[in-house]
Amino acid sequence: MIKSIMIVGVGGQGTLLASRLIANVLQNKGVDVKVSEVHGMSQRGGSVVTYVKYGEKVTSPVINRGEADIIIAFEQLEAARYVSYLKKGGKMIVSTQKIDPMPVITGNAFYPEEIIEKIKALGIDITAVDALESALQAGSAKASNVVLMGVLSKVMDAPIEAWMKAIEECVPAKFIDLNKKAFDLGKNI
Amino acid sequence: MKKLMLGNEAVARGLYEAGVTVVSSYPGTPSTEITEFVANYDEIKAEWAPNEKVAAEVAFGASFAGARSFFGMKHVGLNVAADPLYTAAYTGVNGGCVLAVADDPGMHSSQNEQDSRHHAIAAKVPMLEPSDSEECLFFTKKAYEISEEFDTPVIIRLSTRVSHSQSLCLLSDRDEISNKPYVKNPAKYVMMPANAKNRHVFVEERTEKLRAYAETSPLNQTIDNNTKIGVITAGAAYTYAAQALGDNVSYLKLGFANPLPVKLIENFAKKYEKIYVIEELDGIIESHCINLGINVTGKALFGYLGELSQEIIADKILGEKLPFDEFSESVPVRPPVMCAGCPHRGVFYALSKNKVRVSGDIGCYTLGASAPLSSVDTTLCMGASVSGLHGMNLADPDGASKTVAVIGDSTFMHSGITGLVNIAYNQTNSTVIVLDNSITGMTGHQQNPSTGINLKGDVTAAVNIEALVKAIGIKRVRVVDPYNLAETEAAIVEELAAPESSVIISRRPCALLQYVKHIPALEIVVCNGCKMCLKLGCPAISNKGGKAEIDRTQCVGCGICSEVCRFGCIKNGGVN
Incomplete structure (x- = not known):
C-alpha cells in the first residue's frame, strides 16, 4: 500500500523544506520513500508542487489526479487548483493565506471567493488553519511551512x-x- | 542504512565512488545540483566553466591526461558541447570520461523539449538511462567501466523527474584510482583527416561491440510476469508504467539507451501477444523495433509531447481512470514572475514604457516577456540576444534606434561575448544591455567568471565587463543602477539615439542573494488609485478594490514603485 502526500503552494513559501521534513521522518520508518520536487523557473513565484510517496515499493515519484491521500495547500488558490489530485476520501489541510497571482494583480482574472467552503461542499474532508498567524506568533512568517507540518x-x-x-x-x-x-x-491547532 | 538522495546527488555520489578527480560543468535546470554536490567532495577538482563546450573540453583534456573526468549539463547544453563530443567519440578516452545530460520533458524550465538520445546516436557513443536515484549512482559507476573498457565517452541521460526526485541509495566507499599513464599517441588524439579516417573505422567496430555488450548487460532488465502484454520502456517512463500496470504486464526496461540491443528485444517481443513501447519524447525505441520488423504500439497512443504519467498509461492501455473531484470554478493561472525587488524590473519597465523591441536571452529575465511588462520580443538560446540583435539591425537598420538586446552576466560569459565581438567587427549600430545581477540566477545562484568567486567558494579573478567590452571595440560603455529608474531610462534613450554601438551595464545584485541587505518594506500612505505601480508586475503589490496594497512580508524596499507613483503615495525609506 503506497501513501501519497502532496504539498502545493507558491514558489518561495518553503514547500521544499516541508517535503524534506516529511521525507526525513519517513526515512527512519524502514519503508521505501520517493520525493519529487520542482526547481528552476517555476519556483519564481509560480505554482509549485512537491510529491512524497512511501510504502513497500514506490515506483513513480509523482502523484496524478485522484491519487493523493493528503494534500497540504500553503495557499487557498493552490488548494483549489489541485483538488482533483485528491483521492476519494482523502484529506486536505489548507492554510487560509491568500496570495494574488499576477493575472489577478493586473486585473485580468479574479481570485475565487469562499474557496474553502466550496471545497467542503464537494464533500472533502478539509482542515483550514491560519498558519501565517501561528508562524508570526512563533517569530517569523517564513515558518508557516513548519506550522503546517505540525498540523500534518x-x-x-x-x-x-x-x-x-x-x-x-x-x-x-x-x-x-x-x-x-x-x-x-x-500540532495544537 | 540507505540514504535518501536526489537523482543529481546520487550521480555526484557515483562520481565520487568511481574515483573521479576532475569535474567541469555549466549550470542548467534540471542538471545543476550534480556539480553543486560534487563540490562538497574535497577529492574532486570541481569547477563551473563559462559554457558547456568549455566544460566538455576540460573533461576530455583531463581524460587524455589520464584522469577519470566528468561534465554535466541540461539537454540544450549538450548542443553547445556537441562539437567536442562528436570528435571525442573518435579519439576515445584515456581515463574514463562520462557526461550527464538532463532532458526536461514537459519543459518545466526549458526553451524546448529536445530528446538527447539523438545526440548519442549521432555521436555514436553509448548512453545509459537510469530511472531513480539508486540507478543514478550505480549507472554512473558502471559508465566509467564501460568508458575505459570500450575507449569511449559515455552519456548518462537524466530527466527532470529522475534528477529532481529523491529515493533511497546504498553508499559505498570511494575507489581511489590513480591517473592512467599518459602516452603520446597522435594517431588516436590528433584528429586530422588521415587519423580520423582510421578512428572512424574504430568507432563503427566499437558500436557493434557495445551492442553485443548491451545484449547481456545487467543495465537492461527483463521482468517476466507471465502475461499476454509486454512493455518495452526506459527511465522515468518505466516508473510510471510500473505503477500504472503493475504485474499485469511484463517489462523490458532498457538501461542502455544507445546502442539498443537487437536479440534481447526480439526475444522479448516473441513471448507476448501485444507489445507496447512506453518512452517519453521521441519514438527512438519504437523506431528501432519497427526497423527490426517487430509490431509495436507506442507513439500512436502516447504522442511526442510533455511528460508521461501513470494516469496517461493506465488510461491508454487499461482504459482505467481514477475518480476525483474538481473545483467548481475556473482557477486563475499562477505563472512564475520576477521576484519582489528583482533588479531586472526597472530595466524592463523603462524598455516597455519606451516601446523598445527587445532581443531576449535565457535566464530569470526571460520573465520580462510576461504581462504586465510584456517587454521581451524574442528568446532563442543562450547568447542569441546579442547576435540576434545584430541580425535584426542588419535586416532593419531603421529599427536599430528602437531595439536592444538584454543578457544576464552569466549568459554574457557563456556565449554573449562572441556576439558582441561580431557587432563591433561587422559594425551595426546596436545597443546591448548586460543585466549584471552578479550571479547565475534562474538555476539557483551559481557563481560565474564575472562574480570573482569559484564553485568551491574561493575568491578568484573576476572578468571586468566594462574593460572587456571596451577591448572588444565598443567605445560607449556605461553602468546604471536599475533601482534608479530615471537614470536607467535616460541611459537607454541616449544610447539608442547614439550614432554607434553601446553597452549599458545594469548592475544590482539579485535581490535573493544573502549578502544583499534590504531596507525596510515600503508603505502606501494614501493610495489615489493611479495604478501605475501595478504596471511593474511586482508580486508584492496587489490591487485591493482599486487601491494598491503592499505585502510587507514580500517587499524588500527596492523603491521602484515609489518612483512610478503619480502622487508620491509610496513612502520610501531610501535605497542603500
Whole structure:
C-alpha cells in the first residue's frame, strides 16, 4: 500500500523544506520513500508542487489526479487548483493565506471567493488553519511551512520525536527553536 | 542504512565512488545540483566553466591526461558541447570520461523539449538511462567501466523527474584510482583527416561491440510476469508504467539507451501477444523495433509531447481512470514572475514604457516577456540576444534606434561575448544591455567568471565587463543602477539615439542573494488609485478594490514603485 502526500503552494513559501521534513521522518520508518520536487523557473513565484510517496515499493515519484491521500495547500488558490489530485476520501489541510497571482494583480482574472467552503461542499474532508498567524506568533512568517507540518503530524503515523529530529537535521541551527515552536503551534491547532 | 538522495546527488555520489578527480560543468535546470554536490567532495577538482563546450573540453583534456573526468549539463547544453563530443567519440578516452545530460520533458524550465538520445546516436557513443536515484549512482559507476573498457565517452541521460526526485541509495566507499599513464599517441588524439579516417573505422567496430555488450548487460532488465502484454520502456517512463500496470504486464526496461540491443528485444517481443513501447519524447525505441520488423504500439497512443504519467498509461492501455473531484470554478493561472525587488524590473519597465523591441536571452529575465511588462520580443538560446540583435539591425537598420538586446552576466560569459565581438567587427549600430545581477540566477545562484568567486567558494579573478567590452571595440560603455529608474531610462534613450554601438551595464545584485541587505518594506500612505505601480508586475503589490496594497512580508524596499507613483503615495525609506 503506497501513501501519497502532496504539498502545493507558491514558489518561495518553503514547500521544499516541508517535503524534506516529511521525507526525513519517513526515512527512519524502514519503508521505501520517493520525493519529487520542482526547481528552476517555476519556483519564481509560480505554482509549485512537491510529491512524497512511501510504502513497500514506490515506483513513480509523482502523484496524478485522484491519487493523493493528503494534500497540504500553503495557499487557498493552490488548494483549489489541485483538488482533483485528491483521492476519494482523502484529506486536505489548507492554510487560509491568500496570495494574488499576477493575472489577478493586473486585473485580468479574479481570485475565487469562499474557496474553502466550496471545497467542503464537494464533500472533502478539509482542515483550514491560519498558519501565517501561528508562524508570526512563533517569530517569523517564513515558518508557516513548519506550522503546517505540525498540523500534518496529527494525521501521520510518526512519533513527535521523529519530527523534532527532522527539524534539527533540516533547519539551520539558529532557526531550530523557532521552528520547533511553530511545529508545536501547528500540532495544537 | 540507505540514504535518501536526489537523482543529481546520487550521480555526484557515483562520481565520487568511481574515483573521479576532475569535474567541469555549466549550470542548467534540471542538471545543476550534480556539480553543486560534487563540490562538497574535497577529492574532486570541481569547477563551473563559462559554457558547456568549455566544460566538455576540460573533461576530455583531463581524460587524455589520464584522469577519470566528468561534465554535466541540461539537454540544450549538450548542443553547445556537441562539437567536442562528436570528435571525442573518435579519439576515445584515456581515463574514463562520462557526461550527464538532463532532458526536461514537459519543459518545466526549458526553451524546448529536445530528446538527447539523438545526440548519442549521432555521436555514436553509448548512453545509459537510469530511472531513480539508486540507478543514478550505480549507472554512473558502471559508465566509467564501460568508458575505459570500450575507449569511449559515455552519456548518462537524466530527466527532470529522475534528477529532481529523491529515493533511497546504498553508499559505498570511494575507489581511489590513480591517473592512467599518459602516452603520446597522435594517431588516436590528433584528429586530422588521415587519423580520423582510421578512428572512424574504430568507432563503427566499437558500436557493434557495445551492442553485443548491451545484449547481456545487467543495465537492461527483463521482468517476466507471465502475461499476454509486454512493455518495452526506459527511465522515468518505466516508473510510471510500473505503477500504472503493475504485474499485469511484463517489462523490458532498457538501461542502455544507445546502442539498443537487437536479440534481447526480439526475444522479448516473441513471448507476448501485444507489445507496447512506453518512452517519453521521441519514438527512438519504437523506431528501432519497427526497423527490426517487430509490431509495436507506442507513439500512436502516447504522442511526442510533455511528460508521461501513470494516469496517461493506465488510461491508454487499461482504459482505467481514477475518480476525483474538481473545483467548481475556473482557477486563475499562477505563472512564475520576477521576484519582489528583482533588479531586472526597472530595466524592463523603462524598455516597455519606451516601446523598445527587445532581443531576449535565457535566464530569470526571460520573465520580462510576461504581462504586465510584456517587454521581451524574442528568446532563442543562450547568447542569441546579442547576435540576434545584430541580425535584426542588419535586416532593419531603421529599427536599430528602437531595439536592444538584454543578457544576464552569466549568459554574457557563456556565449554573449562572441556576439558582441561580431557587432563591433561587422559594425551595426546596436545597443546591448548586460543585466549584471552578479550571479547565475534562474538555476539557483551559481557563481560565474564575472562574480570573482569559484564553485568551491574561493575568491578568484573576476572578468571586468566594462574593460572587456571596451577591448572588444565598443567605445560607449556605461553602468546604471536599475533601482534608479530615471537614470536607467535616460541611459537607454541616449544610447539608442547614439550614432554607434553601446553597452549599458545594469548592475544590482539579485535581490535573493544573502549578502544583499534590504531596507525596510515600503508603505502606501494614501493610495489615489493611479495604478501605475501595478504596471511593474511586482508580486508584492496587489490591487485591493482599486487601491494598491503592499505585502510587507514580500517587499524588500527596492523603491521602484515609489518612483512610478503619480502622487508620491509610496513612502520610501531610501535605497542603500
